[in-house]
Amino acid sequence: MILTELTPEMLRCAVGPCPSVFETDRGTFIVIGKVVQDEEALRLLRGKIGEGESAVELPRAFFNGVKP
Numbered sequence: 158m159i160l161t162e163l164t165p166e167m168l169r170c171a172v173g174p175c176p177s178v179f180e181t182d183r184g185t186f187i188v189i190g191k192v193v194q195d196e197e198a199l200r201l202l203r204g205k206i207g208e209g210e211s212a213v214e215l216p217r218a219f220f221n222g223v224k225p
């Protein structure tokens with residue numbers, strides 16, 4: 158697998174774990190973020206998160222300047 162980081166440069170972490178967005182050479186994306194634990198959000202997402210899936214939350218800034 159080849160990963161290309163799409164995280165806007167100003168939001169990339171130099172050291173340690175942090176939210177990130179990657180495009181793969183498989184035509185998919187990998188999103189790293191905080192696992193949603195807010196009960197209200199999980200209630201609203203009920204039925205949309207499948208077996209083996211997790212909902213993650215990213216700041217809006219990730220989508221400003223990210224390649225489509």
